[in-house]
Amino acid sequence: MExxxxxxxxxxxxxxxxxxxxxxVAMVVxxxxxxxxxxxxxxxxxxxxxxxxxxxIADALKYIFKEIIIPSSSNKVIFILAPIVxxxxxxxxxxxxxxxxxxxxxxxxxxxxxxxxxxxLGVYGIIMGGWASNSKYPFxxxxxxxxxxxxxxxxxxxxxxxxxxxxxxxxxxxxxxAQQNLWFVIPLFPMFVIFFISALAExxxxxxxxxxxxxxxxxxxxxxxxxxxxxxxxxxxxANILLMCAMGAILFLGGWLSPLEIYPxxxxxxxxxxxxxxxxxxxxxxxVKAIVxxxxxxxxxxxxxxxxxxxxxxxxxxxxxxxxxxxxxxVN
Amino acid sequence: xxxxSIFFYTFSIIAIVSAIMVTASKNTVHSVFFLIxxxxxxxxxxxxxxxxxxxxxxxIVYVGAVAVLFLFVVMMLNVAQQKNQWFSSEESSKxxxxxxxxxxxxxxxxxxxxxxxxxxxxxxDINNSIEINNVSNTHSLGQVLYTDYIHIFxxxxxxxxxxxxxxxxxxxxKRVGVKTQSYIxxxxxxxxxxxxxxxxxxxKGVRIDD
Numbered sequence: 261m262e263x264x265x266x267x268x269x270x271x272x273x274x275x276x277x278x279x280x281x282x283x284x285v286a287m288v289v290x291x292x293x294x295x296x297x298x299x300x301x302x303x304x305x306x307x308x309x310x311x312x313x314x315x316x317i318a319d320a321l322k323y324i325f326k327e328i329i330i331p332s333s334s335n336k337v338i339f340i341l342a343p344i345v346x347x348x349x350x351x352x353x354x355x356x357x358x359x360x361x362x363x364x365x366x367x368x369x370x371x372x373x374x375x376x377x378x379x380x381l382g383v384y385g386i387i388m389g390g391w392a393s394n395s396k397y398p399f400x401x402x403x404x405x406x407x408x409x410x411x412x413x414x415x416x417x418x419x420x421x422x423x424x425x426x427x428x429x430x431x432x433x434x435x436x437x438a439q440q441n442l443w444f445v446i447p448l449f450p451m452f453v454i455f456f457i458s459a460l461a462e463x464x465x466x467x468x469x470x471x472x473x474x475x476x477x478x479x480x481x482x483x484x485x486x487x488x489x490x491x492x493x494x495x496x497x498x499a500n501i502l503l504m505c506a507m508g509a510i511l512f513l514g515g516w517l518s519p520l521e522i523y524p525x526x527x528x529x530x531x532x533x534x535x536x537x538x539x540x541x542x543x544x545x546x547x548v549k550a551i552v553x554x555x556x557x558x559x560x561x562x563x564x565x566x567x568x569x570x571x572x573x574x575x576x577x578x579x580x581x582x583x584x585x586x587x588x589x590x591v592n
Numbered sequence: 593x594x595x596x597s598i599f600f601y602t603f604s605i606i607a608i609v610s611a612i613m614v615t616a617s618k619n620t621v622h623s624v625f626f627l628i629x630x631x632x633x634x635x636x637x638x639x640x641x642x643x644x645x646x647x648x649x650x651x652i653v654y655v656g657a658v659a660v661l662f663l664f665v666v667m668m669l670n671v672a673q674q675k676n677q678w679f680s681s682e683e684s685s686k687x688x689x690x691x692x693x694x695x696x697x698x699x700x701x702x703x704x705x706x707x708x709x710x711x712x713x714x715x716x717d718i719n720n721s722i723e724i725n726n727v728s729n730t731h732s733l734g735q736v737l738y739t740d741y742i743h744i745f746x747x748x749x750x751x752x753x754x755x756x757x758x759x760x761x762x763x764x765x766k767r768v769g770v771k772t773q774s775y776i777x778x779x780x781x782x783x784x785x786x787x788x789x790x791x792x793x794x795x796k797g798v799r800i801d802d
Contacts, residue, residue, distance in 0.1 A: 263594075263595060338625070368644065369644055369645075369728050369729075369730060370644045370645055370648050370730060373645070373648035373649070373652065374648060376648075376652055377648050377651035377652045377655075377656060380651075380652055380655075380656030380657070381651070381655060381656060383656075383660055384628070384660075387660070387663055387667075388625075391621060391663075391667055399667075403664070403667070403668075406660055406663070406664055407664075410656075410657060410660055410661075413656065413657070417652075430645075430730055558773075559773075
């Protein structure tokens with residue numbers, strides 16, 4: 261009986277986290293399209309609901325009522341599993357995101373490693389979808405994305421090491437608290453820029469959306485998907501983008517901390533600060549999508565391996581030497 | 593405690609069944625997917641015994657990187673077709689004894705290692721272990737790797753580096769006649785390099801490339 265009550269308590273907490281995440285994913289899709297339209301001097305979705313806010317929900321309804329087509333030559337089990345994997349991985353990572361010092365679902369010791377692991381598993385949704393479709397364009401898209409995501413993960417990992425050197429703990433709350441005096445975006449600014457660009461590549465956002473480059477690959481790994489399964493890929497992608505924004509906010513922008521510990525700022529609760537920082541980063545994501553043209557594939561790989569990886573490795577050495585020389589290494 | 597054992601048996605059953613399926617499934621891509629499932633359930637078992645760092649590293653390294661490359665290779669090669677040719681031909685029977693010898697050798701080695709295994713005498717002394725476990729296991733792993741056994745750790749790093757360089761040297765080939773883009777060349781190009789004013793005599797024309 262006691263076990264059951266713990267179970268219900270946890271389920272309640274999980275729902276309390278997941279439902280807002282899913283709703284904000286829907287809102288964020290709207291925001292993305294609005295920003296995109298704004299840059300191109302269009303209106304964007306503005307008909308359904310106030311300011312067109314309910315557009316995504318209308319779209320989702322349309323997707324739900326459409327027929328799911330499974331190609332006869334596809335590998336059916338893996339074909340169906342792929343969007344489920346994408347969606348699940350995008351959602352389970354939110355378990356470790358701290359919204360304030362106490363409001364965190366799982367305050368585990370290796371929180372940042374968990375986030376990194378889950379985001380590195382994200383590639384499987386795409387590979388499975390691309391391979392199981394048994395069709396040329398999806399397969400090419402899947403191969404491209406596998407190479408791209410694996411390459412950019414390496415530099416994200418090294419950037420995380422930079423932050424960890426300054427914190428001395430893998431716990432996400434410790435990372436946030438270590439930024440009480442100075443957000444890491446100031447001393448590690450080059451790393452923040454590289455993290456942001458790698459996050460674009462990791463989530464297959466423009467200008468790195470080569471896996472689904474519609475001009476050359478139709479829609480990449482999503483070509484054979486329809487109806488609700490396509491919608492799941494789509495929502496999972498946006499949930500992943502929000503997650504990378506949350507990761508950036510926690511690693512570099514001080515998570516739930518307020519910018520200044522003085523009167524008007526302290527009135528705003530911690531979770532709201534985190535949400536604002538995530539939105540700020542997402543706005544940057546949306547602007548980049550509207551402004552920057554798509555990269556060529558060899559340039560993308562060159563950027564990942566020959567520019568970002570050496571740069572972030574050198575920065576690790578610099579950070580470590582600086583901390584060691586001035587005796588600032590965190591000791592617990 | 594009951595919940596703990598339920599989770600333990602679930603994960604271990606998944607691990608064993610998927611390990612069997614890696615070798616039993618006919619489709620090679622399915623084998624790799626079962627291998628991934630196996631890795632994931634093993635890392636869950638690691639986390640359950642409190643080795644959360646090892647579990648996460650297992651996920652990141654094996655599932656996030658190594659298995660992706662496996663999948664990459666297996667999807668690109670037409671393994672299924674090759675396997676069918678393999679089994680229908682006479683050649684396969686020659687290789688079976690070699691495979692059997694190698695696998696028995698590895699099996700015997702494994703038995704020797706497991707048989708000679710000795711636990712640290714104070715491992716089961718709970719009072720002792722609590723004192724050590726004051727630090728989190730990430731910290732204690734770092735302590736062991738980077739402080740107690742730093743030289744061995746560095747040597748193993750060197751060996752891996754040599755393996756990496758070796759792989760690059762073996763597969764590297766310089767291709768001639770390929771036009772690669774060079775940013776420095778493009779940026780440092782001046783007007784004087786590209787454009788020149790030529791006085792053309794009538795009825796003579798101009799040679800463009802010389």
